[in-house]
Amino acid sequence: MTAPIAIRRLNAADPDFARQLDHLLSWESVSDGAVNQRVLEIIDAVRQQGDTAVVEFTRRFDGVEATDISELILPRERLELALTRISSEQRVALEESAERVRLYHERQKQDSWTYTEPDGTVLGQQVTPLDRAGLYVPGGKAAYPSSVLMNAIPAKVAGVAEVVMVVPTPRGEINELVLAAACVAGVDRVFTIGGAQAVAALAYGTASVPRVDKIVGPGNIYVATAKRHVFGQVGIDMIAGPSEILVVCDGQTDPDWIAMDLFSQAEHDEDAQAILVSPDAAFLYRVAESIAKLLPTMERVEIIRTSLANRGVLIQVKDMSQAIEVANRIAPEHLELSVAEPEQWLPQIRHAGAIFMGRYTAEALGDYCAGPNHVLPTSGTARFSSPLGVYDFQKRSSIIHCSAAGASVLGKVASVLARGESLTAHARSAEYRIKQ
Amino acid sequence: MTAPIAIRRLNAADPDFARQLDHLLSWESVSDGAVNQRVLEIIDAVRQQGDTAVVEFTRRFDGVEATDISELILPRERLELALTRISSEQRVALEESAERVRLYHERQKQDSWTYTEPDGTVLGQQVTPLDRAGLYVPGGKAAYPSSVLMNAIPAKVAGVAEVVMVVPTPRGEINELVLAAACVAGVDRVFTIGGAQAVAALAYGTASVPRVDKIVGPGNIYVATAKRHVFGQVGIDMIAGPSEILVVCDGQTDPDWIAMDLFSQAEHDEDAQAILVSPDAAFLYRVAESIAKLLPTMERVEIIRTSLANRGVLIQVKDMSQAIEVANRIAPEHLELSVAEPEQWLPQIRHAGAIFMGRYTAEALGDYCAGPNHVLPTSGTARFSSPLGVYDFQKRSSIIHCSAAGASVLGKVASVLARGESLTAHARSAEYRIKQ
Numbered sequence: 001m002t003a004p005i006a007i008r009r010l011n012a013a014d015p016d017f018a019r020q021l022d023h024l025l026s027w028e029s030v031s032d033g034a035v036n037q038r039v040l041e042i043i044d045a046v047r048q049q050g051d052t053a054v055v056e057f058t059r060r061f062d063g064v065e066a067t068d069i070s071e072l073i074l075p076r077e078r079l080e081l082a083l084t085r086i087s088s089e090q091r092v093a094l095e096e097s098a099e100r101v102r103l104y105h106e107r108q109k110q111d112s113w114t115y116t117e118p119d120g121t122v123l124g125q126q127v128t129p130l131d132r133a134g135l136y137v138p139g140g141k142a143a144y145p146s147s148v149l150m151n152a153i154p155a156k157v158a159g160v161a162e163v164v165m166v167v168p169t170p171r172g173e174i175n176e177l178v179l180a181a182a183c184v185a186g187v188d189r190v191f192t193i194g195g196a197q198a199v200a201a202l203a204y205g206t207a208s209v210p211r212v213d214k215i216v217g218p219g220n221i222y223v224a225t226a227k228r229h230v231f232g233q234v235g236i237d238m239i240a241g242p243s244e245i246l247v248v249c250d251g252q253t254d255p256d257w258i259a260m261d262l263f264s265q266a267e268h269d270e271d272a273q274a275i276l277v278s279p280d281a282a283f284l285y286r287v288a289e290s291i292a293k294l295l296p297t298m299e300r301v302e303i304i305r306t307s308l309a310n311r312g313v314l315i316q317v318k319d320m321s322q323a324i325e326v327a328n329r330i331a332p333e334h335l336e337l338s339v340a341e342p343e344q345w346l347p348q349i350r351h352a353g354a355i356f357m358g359r360y361t362a363e364a365l366g367d368y369c370a371g372p373n374h375v376l377p378t379s380g381t382a383r384f385s386s387p388l389g390v391y392d393f394q395k396r397s398s399i400i401h402c403s404a405a406g407a408s409v410l411g412k413v414a415s416v417l418a419r420g421e422s423l424t425a426h427a428r429s430a431e432y433r434i435k436q
Numbered sequence: 437m438t439a440p441i442a443i444r445r446l447n448a449a450d451p452d453f454a455r456q457l458d459h460l461l462s463w464e465s466v467s468d469g470a471v472n473q474r475v476l477e478i479i480d481a482v483r484q485q486g487d488t489a490v491v492e493f494t495r496r497f498d499g500v501e502a503t504d505i506s507e508l509i510l511p512r513e514r515l516e517l518a519l520t521r522i523s524s525e526q527r528v529a530l531e532e533s534a535e536r537v538r539l540y541h542e543r544q545k546q547d548s549w550t551y552t553e554p555d556g557t558v559l560g561q562q563v564t565p566l567d568r569a570g571l572y573v574p575g576g577k578a579a580y581p582s583s584v585l586m587n588a589i590p591a592k593v594a595g596v597a598e599v600v601m602v603v604p605t606p607r608g609e610i611n612e613l614v615l616a617a618a619c620v621a622g623v624d625r626v627f628t629i630g631g632a633q634a635v636a637a638l639a640y641g642t643a644s645v646p647r648v649d650k651i652v653g654p655g656n657i658y659v660a661t662a663k664r665h666v667f668g669q670v671g672i673d674m675i676a677g678p679s680e681i682l683v684v685c686d687g688q689t690d691p692d693w694i695a696m697d698l699f700s701q702a703e704h705d706e707d708a709q710a711i712l713v714s715p716d717a718a719f720l721y722r723v724a725e726s727i728a729k730l731l732p733t734m735e736r737v738e739i740i741r742t743s744l745a746n747r748g749v750l751i752q753v754k755d756m757s758q759a760i761e762v763a764n765r766i767a768p769e770h771l772e773l774s775v776a777e778p779e780q781w782l783p784q785i786r787h788a789g790a791i792f793m794g795r796y797t798a799e800a801l802g803d804y805c806a807g808p809n810h811v812l813p814t815s816g817t818a819r820f821s822s823p824l825g826v827y828d829f830q831k832r833s834s835i836i837h838c839s840a841a842g843a844s845v846l847g848k849v850a851s852v853l854a855r856g857e858s859l860t861a862h863a864r865s866a867e868y869r870i871k872q
Contacts, residue, residue, distance in 0.1 A: 235820035372834035384671035398808035
């Protein structure tokens with residue numbers, strides 16, 4: 001016998017709706033002073049003592065007794081072994097997923113371009129891959145092989161020469177599916193280390209761990225705090241908050257399907273957020289009934305219950321336009337448009353990590369194998385950031401090649417502006433190129 | 437009578453070269469504990485007290501006595517007034533520069549795309565602009581109208597609806613050129629506030645200062661530290677270090693030109709870095725002579741002398757290939773290829789913010805008016821980041837629209853992988869979409 005489920009309800013017509021919604025959405029990563037201090041010490045130790053510090057922290061935090069860092073390295077052959085240890089059904093699924101992810105991401109690849117002006121001046125942009133990327137993969141219960149695919153494949157498609165993965169193995173526990181995914185995704189080297197020490201090692205390099213140019217992948221508060229501190233020394237991806245979904249439904253989808261879609265978000269962890277918006281009040285009740293009916297059948301019943309009770313909500317709106325307004329306000333990580341003609345609403349959606357259109361597009365399909373990335377901006381950061389993509393592993397260099405004639409014309413403009421800024425060396429450097 | 441100039445020399449053939457170069461390049465932003473603490477207090481005060489805190493900090497740090505934040509707002513009309521107060525030569529130069537910057541950046545604009553698979557499933561990427569961007573412009577001596585153009589125009593080209601600029605006016609000092617540039621660039625609103633308080637106001641919003649989605653633009657250590665702390669709440673651009681240039685010369689450019697190009701970097705501030713690399717040892721001596729000859733004629737002679745003495749270097753290399761190797765190792769913000777056929781080296785350049793090709797392309801031309809952005813990755817961060825661009829003001833949403841047939845196929849793959857991760861709600865949500 002499980003306890004009944006209480007899920008909050010809001011109505012967008014309520015004058016206090018905006019405040020209530022904001023309150024429900026509010027979430028802040030709590031890198032408090034103590035965490036910051038601890039992480040700074042770990043980073044400092046790794047910079048000073050390199051491998052020795054990494055081995056020591058791994059012993060202390062992961063309970064892994066290595067006497068030398070060489071015991072914490074998995075070569076490519078070990079990844080290939082993992083591929084033989086999983087079921088053939090799993091292997092096929094990993095390979096199908098990887099192939100679809102690869103095909104989608106190929107379309108994100110950007111090319112260099114130039115154009116020539118009438119006076120012969122050439123302007124352009126050269127696009128190049130990063131030399132080396134670091135991929136953080138959490139160990140233990142949150143180890144997701146699908147995340148390995150989603151993080152490593154865009155790097156490989158971008159042309160990154162070396163992808164280095166770190167994954168902690170608490171008390172020596174190795175996840176074969178994770179290693180198999182690393183093999184399929186083309187990861188070059190794996191270190192069985194984690195935490196702030198792994199982030200520091202990747203950012204600064206040690207005798208054994210190569211310095212990377214960018215670190216991607218999710219982690220706990222120590223990992224997130226370490227990434228924030230090494231930002232600038234290396235690139236980082238977005239610092240992720242808990243995962244969330246906003247389902248917009250016109251009331252015509254099977255309520256069991258919608259309930260399960262909400263569960264699939266809520267089962268991640270207690271802080272995950274699942275929100276349903278509908279103009280159909282009766283439908284919201286039917287989904288609540290489905291939730292009550294299905295919840296006891298779920299394996300992660302307690303996580304789902306806590307997540308839905310603390311952060312879930314069913315929102316009634318006037319019409320679909322108001323539903324889209326709510327979606328733009330939330331800027332959700334996942335937006336499911338479980339409606340009859342979803343494409344008609346697409347042009348009005350300004351902020352969302354990924355948009356799952358129509359009744360058949362469960363978020364879970366996108367999480368694993370549709371093709372687009374499942375690393376998405378959380379907590380409203382879709383207002384200004386994008387899914388992880390090939391563009392995160394490419395960078396651009398501006399190209400400027402002035403002809404003699406072009407430099408003469410531009411030199412005059414530059415001279416005026418440079419003198420306006422009292423930068424006379426700039427002005428004189430430009431003036432040398434003006435034709436007499 | 438000015439003191440002679442001492443500029444360091446290195447030879448890439450020296451076995452200790454790599455270490456010496458690394459030492460010379462090393463630079464770290466020093467957000468020490470005290471700065472961090474102070475900035476966190478300012479952010480907290482602005483979040484708690486809003487406009488009142490902003491007015492109080494502006495009084496305390498900028499010496500501006502406002503009784504209400506309304507006195508710290510410049511409407512669009514004030515910007516238009518500034519345009520009438522500068523010389524017509526300056527106005528024309530600003531407008532020509534803005535037009536070229538706009539034309540170049542138009543080419544960076546990215547479009548949405550979709551593709552349809554044989555079973556009717558549609559995948560794609562929807563590209564949208566940020567709603568609102570915040571532009572930080574330093575006040576006082578480092579107020580650069582060209583930076584206003586370079587930061588605001590890409591945002592406007594991206595389609596950002598509102599660009600809000602903040603610029604401190606220490607002791608009430610207003611820079612008309614900066615306001616005129618803001619007018620030309622299409623800035624919508626200006627607040628005469630600065631420091632960590634301006635960053636906090638833009639990140640969280642106050643009654644008067646609108647919350648933005650991303651903050652760009654350079655600032656002092658307080659501004660940089662504040663940006664690091666609000667990252668996640670809003671997007672930020674790269675945290676910039678001191679500006680640097682690497683000039684690669686084959687020895688055939690007028691040494692006076694090269695000396696002045698180095699000066700144009702060194703005059704920014706004492707921490708700026710100017711490096712010359714050449715396979716021609718005699719040429720390095722000629723440039724050193726030009727430096728000694730021209731230095732006393734410069735307005736910012738002391739800044740240039742300090743910068744060159746502390747951080748400048750002339751590097752002798754074996755040949756052009758080694759010069760390019762050094763360039764890739766440094767990953768310079770500005771790379772000037774002052775050589776006969778620069779395009780032949782372009783494919784080998786892996787890391788650089790901007791590449792200035794040929795003897796006529798002085799960096800100063802790119803700083804002001806060639807078209808590409810002058811906000812570039814510093815301190816080796818070109819290894820993983822790009823010039824500021826339109827792409828910084830656009831974001832992407834993945835689009836997934838599964839057909840019934842597509843969902844059935846994908847559902848099977850997702851189910852296997854989800855069960856491998858023990859996420860059974862994911863699996864069941866996918867399985868609902870499998871055709872029976």
